[in-house]
Amino acid sequence: MGGSDRATSLRARVQADPYDQDAWDDLLDELKTQKDVTAVREAYEALLAEFPTAALYWKDFAEFEVGHGGNNAAKVVYSRCLLQCPNTDLWRSYLQLVRRVNEKRGAAGLGEVRQAFEYTLDRLGQDVGSGAIWQDYVAFLQAPRLGSPELAALFGGADASQEDSARMVALRRAFQKAILVPGPASDALWAAYEAFELAGANKALGRRAVDEWRPRWQAARALSTQRATLAGxxxxxxxxxxxxxxxxxxxxxxxxxxxxxxxxxxxxxxxxxxxxxxxxxxxxxxxxxxxxxxxxxxxxxxxxxxxxxxxxxxxxxxxxxxxxxxxxxxxxPSLALHLAAAEAHERRGALNDARAVHEETVAGLGPDAAGAGESDNDTKGLGLDQAQGTLAWVQYLRFCARAESLTAARKAFLRARRWEGLGWQAFAASADLEWAAAGGVDTVPRKILELGLERHLAEPGYVLHYLAFLRGLGDVANARALLERALPAMPAERGRPLWDAYLVLEAEAGTLGTLRGVEERRRVALAALGPPRPASAEAVAEAGLKYGALGLLPVHPDAAASWRAALGERDGGDAAPAPSDADSSDEDGGVPPRGTRHGAFGGESAARTRGHDRASPAPRPASPSRATEGPRSLPRELQAFIRDLPPAHALDGPTPDVDQVLSVIMANDYSPAGIDAHEFAAARERRRQRAQREAEAYGNPAAPGFAAGPGGAVPAGMQPPAPKRKPDYGSDSGEEEGYGHTAGGAAGGAAGADVYRMRRKMARP
Incomplete structure (x- = not known):
């Protein structure tokens, strides 16, 4: 590639870490400084092979080729990247090359330029940054003079008048598309369109067109800033x-x-x-x-x-x-994308294509990948680890059973078993498929589950899955036998879910004697794991396992917080949240921390969810910065707003749509000028509503003899007293009874007016 020590060092950096963007930029700059064209090309090729959608690097590469390889070399670069990189800067650079090449040909090349513009705008015309391309296109159409060969090449007609008419139609179509695209160029495009329409021979027709399109442009323009901010x-x-x-x-x-x-x-x-x-x-x-x-x-x-x-x-x-x-x-590689593609093929009836995608996912997950277990995460094919590889086989089994036959699923399972890294979930899934098709005969599912025990007897999740199957059959004796086999074979630190399941089994299907026996054995086993929990905590945990049932808790909801405090730990040995966290969960109506209600004193035990280990993950530690920082100071407006909010328990009614509320807030203009305009509009609306109420207090203003104007004047003595004039101070004008209530018809709505008035009042000294 090149010869300098710095370039060599930078190459080593990008080879060690292809995602080091600074190293790539420094390498390209260094090679360009050395004027080594070949080395620069090789560096661009290496970068873009790793990042084929890096649009701005494609643009730089193409422009580099314009200066060193010529226009044809640049065209080749553009042809490789345009379709996969919908970037306005890249496409505008391509248009500039097309114009440079074809405008040298005179009128003969303008047709190709127009096609390039229209293709680009069909692809990117709705982009927030497409305004510059629309402006270039309009200028390109306006450039040819009447009667010129260029105009004839673009809008060939029988005479010059038809050519100009065709150009007017094309310009109007382009303008009317461009002005509806919110973006930074919105105002400039509207000004150009308005000038275009009013410059025509029929001024009245042009004015009608402008008036017709102005509201649509204003709707787009109102979104320009927000859209540009999001895109930026x-x-x-x-x-x-x-x-x-x-x-x-x-x-x-x-x-x-x-x-x-x-x-x-x-x-x-x-x-x-x-x-x-x-x-x-x-x-x-x-x-x-x-x-x-x-x-x-x-x-x-x-x-x-x-x-x-x-x-x-x-x-x-x-x-x-x-x-x-x-x-x-x-x-x-993403297993989710492969599975989604297989499903899409299956929905279209292309089962062979769906099978081919599934075969891609399990490639290498067979006998030739022996030993690819937890100690060796990567396998052949997609490079899936053990968990993802097991999931790939599970989905393949389900596809075979669903789309072909149970026999096909059995053949796939035979292949899967040859992979030593196969997880217990595949055995459980195969047994479930057999049970679903067995019509109540449990022979084959039992054999598969027993086969899985040869590999996964020490897996709590698998044992619990098998246990749930036996419980569903009502086979309590074999359920006990399974637990008695699994507990000695399992590391003590992983046995708590099984002891909990055993306690639930005896509470639901055993005698008081068997229950007390398992309870005592459980206490001894858990005590051997480390320092015992407080007696109150263990009592709460045991009570939840024994006395809960089917999601019902042996505690009144109001007492749940005290039960959690007595527990002291989450089920599975994890630390319980701080009391403030626990209290806030209940007070806010939220869900209690996982592992407390159901694991500690709830009725839904580990044994009731097939195939899942109920040990809860450790609570996520707080962010160091947030754990140490003090309370943040809120703006005065928010402080006042929060003070005025009613407590949560006082609200009784439908929950507001948060997205709709936020959209109303975001639609308002909170600039000083916007606040002033809104407050004046709200004040006018309050005066109008106050006058309407006063008129209604003295009779129906629409009835004959009461309405001023045609139909009779208001009789003497029946006229309402003239309201006292008060200076119009915007938010403070009008009577206090109308504050926050009578401005509902003002622009932005009453809620917006309240926000504006509060902000203005707090801003005053």
């Missing part, structure tokens, strides 16, 4: 790293959250677009999000689901295309 948070300049590989994890997380927020905002259709335009805009947003974050399967799954729903998407075929492209994208 997207990580256009960052190299797309898979989860956990970014050198700046907080920045990467913020960028991913911004992409999801952008998608949700576009899908909410704040502009009330027609279905076709909305579909184009949402589809473009999904394409851009996937290009920026190709290694995040949730984005591809959301895009495919949007297509499959048929709400403007391209249907099942488009959904499958998205999934196929995403699962072959750069980055670690």
């Amino acid at each position: 948070r997207l990580a256009h300049h960052a190299l797309p790293a898979p989860p956990g590989r970014s050198r700046r994890p907080r920045v990467a997380a913020a960028a991913l959250a911004a992409a999801r927020e952008w998608l949700a905002w576009e899908a909410s259709n704040p502009q009330a677009l027609d279905p076709a335009t909305l579909a184009a805009r949402v589809g473009l947003a999904h394409d851009q999000a996937l290009a920026l974050h190709p290694a995040h399967p949730d984005l591809a799954l959301a895009y495919a689901a949007w297509h499959a729903r048929g709400s403007g998407g391209g249907g099942e075929a488009a959904a499958l295309a998205v999934l196929d492209a995403a699962r072959r994208a750069a980055g670690p």
